[in-house]
Amino acid sequence: MGEDRQHIVVTGARTNNLKGVNLRIPLGVLTVVTGVSGSGKSSIVFGTIAVESQRQLNEVFPAFIRNRLPRYERPECELIENLAPAIIVDQKPVGGGTRSTVGTMTEVNPVLRVLLSRYGEPSAGPSNFYSFNDPHGMCPACDGLGATLQLDVDKLLDLDRSLNEGAIRHANFAVGTNYWKRYAQISRYEKGRARDTDLEPVFDPDKPLGQYSDEEMDLLLHGEGFETIRPDDFGNVAINEYEGVVPRLTRRFIKPGLESLKDKERKATEQVVTERTCEECRGARLSRAALESRIDGRNIADYCEMEIGDLVAELERVSDRWAGPVVPAALSSLRRIQSVGLGYLTLNRPTRTLSGGEGQRLKTVRHLGSALTGMTYIFDEPSVGLHPHDVDRLNRLLQDLRDKGNTVLIVEHNRDVIAIADHVIDVGPAHPPPPKERPPPPTPPTPTGPRTPEPPNPRTPDHRPPTNHRDPRTYHQPPHPQPTNHHPNQPPPPHQPTNPPPPQPTAQPPQPHARPRPPPRPRPRPPPPPRPDQTTPTNPPPPSQPHTTPGPAPTNPDPTNQPTNPDPQPPTTTNQHATQRGLHTTTHPAIHLGTAARIGET
Template identity: 55%
Template sequence: MPTPATDIIRVLGAREHNLRNISIEIPKNKITVFTGVSGSGKSSIVFDTIAVESQRQLYATFPAFILNFLPRYERPHAEAIENLTAPVIIDQKAVGGGPRSTVGTMTDIYALIRALFARFGSPSTGLVYDYSFNTPQGMCPECDGLGMSVTVDPDKLVDRSKSLNEGAILLTGYAVGSGDWQLYGNSGRFDLNKKLADYSDEEWHDLLHGTGGKVELTFNKGTWKANYEGLADKFTRSRVKRDTSGLSEKTREQIQKYLTEGVCPACNGARLNEKALATEIGGRNIAEWTRLQITDLLEVLGEVTDPAARGLIDATRVALGRVVDIGLGYLSLDRPTATLSGGEGQRLKMIKHLGSTLVGMTYIFDEPSVGLHPRDVGRLNHMLEALRDKGNTVLVVEHDPDVIQIADHIVDVGPRAGAHGGEIMFTGTFDELRRAETLTGQALRRPFAVKEIFRAATGELAVDNATSHNLKNVSARIPTGILTAVTGVAGSGKSSLIRAEFMKRYPESVFVDQSAIAASSRSTPATYLGLMDPIRKLFAKATGEAAGLFSFNSDGACKECEGRGVIITEVAYMDPVTTHCESCDGRRFSERVLALTLRGKSIADVLEMSAETAVEFFPEKALNAKLRTMIEVGLDYLSLGQAMSTLSGGERQRIKLATQLQNSGSVYVLDEPTTGLHMSDVDTLLRLMDGLVERGNTVIVIEHNLDVVAHADWVIDLGPDGGKNGGEIVFTGTPAQLLRDPDSLTGQYLRLYKDGAAVRG
């Protein structure tokens, strides 16, 4: 019986990014997994075509007033996208939410807990908002509900050995004579030539905390009278007591260097005032409830015996149970969301939607298995199946074969990446994919093997008596000169041992993770790797022009689009209209610059080159070596001019690694480098890590991928489980020894893969 036309999402002639005018039909109310190598075009189909158009059409139904507060999306490059439903996009972007956001507030479970304490606590205020650290009624007045006492360190704000005229104020923007400096220099309160070390107690207090009176500030365009405010108080108000989550990493670091941080002495980190903390259930206040590991909190719920509380208790138990079911039972409700990994954040986003009674939605996931031990992937799969079984369409971009296996329908994109991708190579079932001659099909058929011959360590790096987070006074010996994998389920203590403890003891180690790269919106791989300056100099030498002319951020930019390649027009509440710049044909440079060539190629031609093409074009030794690092880390398909903001977490990590590859005698720490990697690309990563070791480096990798674990020379496995049930080293030795270990969960799954019980067998 044929499928009704409306039961299929249909995409016709999609051309976003590297997509080659593809057409595709995706069944509704099924799980469809999109596979293919990194850069093949999976995300271009799912996120940049289907998700964007779904959001664009949904938002078009909202009133103009609402539209003004929503992001605006342009129509994707496709002939038609039909039969869409309302989208729910669950990606790996940082959860954010600022310093007030916790696991409890994000999942709305804290609201249930507050209701319990308001109605059934003793003594109770009866008001739910009295137990919120985000309201004046409930927050600790000392720390404003942050739980941390962040104070300005006066000795970091000023240099006491200098006078105001000598530049005693160390804050950025307070140069002598500047507007901010004049607030103190023009106040008439201080001897401008007197060293701060000689100030009386009154003068010192006035400088840092004084108030009252107006100060006339002089600028080029006139004068302005401002209220006097002490230096420390002004900095605290304008820079500290505000949400810094939207600031750049560099700006946050600049603020942080003037601060001293500690647990709030008034509430001892509980965030709440004395009145809220006085209410107890079963001998515990609300802060003590939220500090408990979620699995323990489930048990504590049983202490509420009032029959009237049964409804709230049951609702709370169901919500907490969802957190446990997805493998995050080791978290506590007071855990700040800013401390969550991308995978943890994505799974918590899932939990919010699992409680929804909406059906007929399209749920879109970006590699939901990130950060998951093989033990926990089964839990993730149950969640995906539950969403489908409620009557929703589930679209998943994924590399993990255990997730791919549960798909009702699979779309394999390729054949390779970048200009060599953008085509639909296969559609069908998992069993059909395993027989297909695509890179994914070949990888699924590949036998799984555990390494038998291991390198010998040249020494060891000690970590003794580690107690960060859930670590239970752990001591470890990490061998040097070889590849060590640090493994364990989520929450077992891997990151605590390596990121918190090891890096603190060995700060000279090169730590490479997937965090955002501090760069401008116009940054590209060419600028990040330091390629642009030598490239511009080559063009300057060949053409006799100034090197600065060959920058789309400078004189060489197209005047019409200002070096963007497109012209963006904002029209009231409508979607922004982005049009191709006819003046430069979207190539960012002026006509004069585009006419200047090096070896027959313009600067725009060079920026459009992939790394694999550019390495042949530039024989110059230094330039060629840097380009080869992109190929070595598996980014041969990236164009030199691609915006850094479009790179995935895994691509960001690998391009960071590319800047470090020429070192020797270093210690490299890699945090889940297989994130975003296709199974066939893992071999490239393994060769890269082997190359680092062979050049005399030590490589430590925090990893769940069993291909990497099986290839390591040494394994340190933490556990046995997560949270309070983890924090111990359960195994150290070679992968071959781990294979025979009866107690390690990682060893258990190594055996399953080797014996063919898992999908690669």
């Protein structure tokens, strides 16, 4: 039992493609989980261990807080033991609004605020007076954003249209919307006349805005100070305080910031506003008192505009002036950022502009400064996009997390990261199946009797190349008559092979009773008349047929008196006998039928 307390024990994990996986992960060490894509390593680490840790951690909070926290379903697993609170460091974008910067994310800005509040001259007050996220330290003109969104009336209004025609170019002020009704259907409210139908409207909804007088246009854009009445959607009347288009749109869509709006509202607002640098703070976000407090001529905005590498050198130069933990704490945080190859960043850079790899390294740096121990840090391929030199720096950060008494669990493919692991888990099949062997080609059945060769074609000699592959169907065909080369009146030869080899495509000498062979021509000629000294054969050949009337091939009862092909064809590599039997053949001279079948299989 004591051994089990030193491991995270996972029993019967079935998340996604897992099939009842049992696993033991040692605590307090650096473990790397490897495996091919789709093997299930992310399902084990993120879908099972991380989800269950966060789900159980949320259960300790009251119901009021749980309703505001992310909800996690119980993973498909029989049992998980010895879990520690998990901190996931993934590659998702850091995000954040316009008030989130590299300095606020890494907790370097709070240290600089303490430094300026103690040693800056003149002092602006406590450290929160140097924060652009605090009402005491932010610029009153831009509310600490460094830029102002100014409404462009020329982009907002279409002077050629009326209110009923959609003269206000904003999706939330389109015809039929609630905001449109507060200008196109309103009348001045007078007590006791709420139900009167003859009240004069404030604006003529059918009048183009270009025909409005200066007073009407000012009332539409900036009017205030009176109540209006209009019919609502339920047959009643609605009484509201009048607010011009410009202050309403600024309060509702510009002041909160574009990042806080929905996608549709943000796109509509971006089309009618212009972003400009704040003229009062010139983009520094801070109040005038905070900007006037300086150390050696530099204020806190100047420090935030410097690259981290240059800021480290500047703080090292002034670190000998003041004793205390403030400057060493700032230098420690900045050096950690520099150690992961991010010395080119500035503290005032918005976090929404960081890449996934930059955000993941900044998250790691932030956790290194934490005093918590006994935690489980889970990383998702932290070396992606890093230079090999930066991978070595990342490895040192991961080892520092482990040395502080934490469990580090990494999903990784990089060999350099795997090399520093104390424990490696490779996810995949334990014994890969052997490669499938192709079945051998079917063996043709053995012929039951001697196979008689087919008679040669009297028109074209058989040029079939020798082959060992035969069509099984040919062995069940009725045997052809055995050709002989001797005269019927002569005795047979002393020995005749049972299965002679197929005839070869060789030229045969002319037989004594055969017609002379004419030279090859496009059309055959009639044979010349026999010579007077030529002996008349026992069975004279039939007369040649005229060329205009095709007929059957001539027959010769005497096998020795074979007619010669008058029009031979050039030899080819196509197996004519196999083609007549319906088999697929190849035209390559070096490949016979059996070899061609094997190539097709491969």
